[in-house]
Amino acid sequence: MKTKITDLLNIKYPIIQAGMVWVSGWELVSAVSNEGGLGLIGAGSMKPDLLKEHIKKCNAATDKPFGVNIPLLRKDADELVKASLDEGIKIFFTSAGNPKTFTSLLKEKGCTVVHVVANLKYGIKAQEAGCDAVVGEGVEAGGHNGADQITTFCLIPQLVDKLNIPVIAAGGIADGRGILAALSLGAEGVQIGTRFAATVESSAHQNFKDEIVKAGDQATVLAFKKIGLVRIIKNDFAIRAMKAESEGWNEIQLRELLATKRERIGIFEGDLIEGELEAGQGVGLINDIPTVKELFERLLNEIEITNRKNNNLYKG
C-alpha cells in the first residue's frame, strides 16, 4: 500500500501504533515495525534512561523504522528529546503541547516530526511550526482528549481540507473497516491505540488487556472536563469522578480525587478499581488478544474485503 504517509515514514502499510503510556515498550514497537507498520515508543511513562534502554532494545529487535511519542506536558520533555536524539531516533511524534517547542530543532537534525492535534486551530499551528504531518485525534481516542470533543468523523475531513501536510487519523479505529473509513475521510494513514494495547506484545497488565476484551460499546466515559479531559473505562474510580463532576466539584477538589500515578496503577499494575484505565471508545470492537503479526494479517485482510465491498456498490 502506498500513501503520502508510507512515503514520508518509509513504511509498508499506513498503520501507526500509538505511543501509549505503560503499553508501548520496545517489544510492541519492534513487533509493529517488523510487520511493516510504524511502532512508537511511549515515552510518557519513561524517565530518559529507561527510554534510552527501550530504544536500544528496539534497535536490536528490528531494522525497520520506528519512532518515539513525546508528550510535551512532561516537564522533562527536553531530556526525553535529547535521550532520543542521542540514540539516533529520526521519527518524533509530539503531543499535548505547543508544536513550536521542538519542531525547528528536530528538523535541523534531519528528523521527521508529526504533531497530534484535536482541532483545526492546532492543525494549522503544527503546519506553521514546520511539522511534516499531523495526527488528527478524535474524541473517541483513549487517554487525554481535546476540550472541543471533536470526533474522528468530523475532525479528519476538516483537517484534510485546510492543511497541505498529510493527516493521520486516530480515535475509534480498531479494525480494517475503520482504517478504510479513515482513508475515505481523506487521511493518508491511521494511528491505532487501544487495539494494540490488547496484543500479546503490549506491556500492559493482563488484567487491563482482559478488561479491554470484556468492554462493550458503553464502556468508556470522558472524565475530568474541568482539569483535562480524559477517556477512561467506566470502573469504580471513573464512576466516583463522574459523580464529583456532576455535583460541581471545583478544580482543586477534582485534582485531589485524581491524585497521581493512577495510570500506572491501572494499566501497568492491573488495579481495575483504583486505576485510571485509559482506553478508546473502540474497546467494544476488541474481542481478543492476538499477536501483532496475527493482528496485521487480519487488518490488511479486512481493508481489502471492505474495499471490494465498496466497489460492488456500483455493480449492484
Next chain:
Amino acid sequence: MKTKITDLLNIKYPIIQAGMVWVSGWELVSAVSNEGGLGLIGAGSMKPDLLKEHIKKCNAATDKPFGVNIPLLRKDADELVKASLDEGIKIFFTSAGNPKTFTSLLKEKGCTVVHVVANLKYGIKAQEAGCDAVVGEGVEAGGHNGADQITTFCLIPQLVDKLNIPVIAAGGIADGRGILAALSLGAEGVQIGTRFAATVESSAHQNFKDEIVKAGDQATVLAFKKIGLVRIIKNDFAIRAMKAESEGWNEIQLRELLATKRERIGIFEGDLIEGELEAGQGVGLINDIPTVKELFERLLNEIEITNRKNNNLYKG
C-alpha cells in the same frame, strides 16, 4: 448504487434525509426523493393536521417513496402515526422512545419501520421489536443524543456485527467522503441531517442556515446532560446552559433555563441568541446553501472520487 437499504426502501441511492424539526417539510422531502434519496417529513414539530397537509403536498410533488419521522416522546405520537397511515404513508422512522410501541401495528399495515438507536442495547431491542432496519446515530448528530455519547465511528461497526437487520449510519456525515466512510464501517446507507438543513428547500430560517455555513469545527456543544443530552450550536443560550451545568445546577433549575419552544425560536424564527440551534458537529464541513439537486450531484461525485482514491491504495 445498490445496497440492502436501497432494496428495502426502493430508492436509487442509499442516502436518507433526516426528519428534522422545523426543517424537513414537504419541499425538502420531495426534493430529496425526486433526486433518488429518501426524504423524511419531520413530524416532531407538527400537529397531526399540519402533518397531513405536508404529506398531501409531498404526494403531489413526487411519485417517489418518502416517509415520516415520528419522535416517540411526543405525547400525541399515536395521533401522528394515525395521521400518517390515513394519508397512505408506508415508511416510518421512529426515534426517541421504545421501538415496541408501534412496530407491530405498522408491520401489520404493511409498512417499513426503521428505528433510530444510539447504542447496541437499543439496536437489539429494535430488531426484536420487528424493525426492518435501524439508524445508528453517533453523538456527532445534531439535536437529541444518547447518554452514552457513542460516536459514529464506534457505533456503526458494533451494530453491524451484532444485528441481522441492515444499519443506516447517522451523525457527522456531510459529504461524499463521509458517506463512503460510513459504508466502509459496514452501514448499508446513511442518514444526513444538518447538511440538508442548509439547502434552499429546507424550511429553516435563513439566519439558521447562515449560522451553519459560518460554523467551524468547534461550533457545537453537548448541553443538558442531566435532563436529555442535545447537540446545539454554541450560541449565547448554549453558553449559559454550559455554565449552569458546570456549576452543578439540578434538573429543575435546568428545565427552567431550557423553558419551551427554544427549537422553534432558533431554527424556524431565526433568533440566534435565545434559540436552541440544533445542529451536528459536521457543521464545519458545510460552506454553502445549495439546492438539493446540486447537493446530490456533488455527493455522488465525491463518493466516486473517494472510492477511486481507495482503489489506488493498491496501485501505488
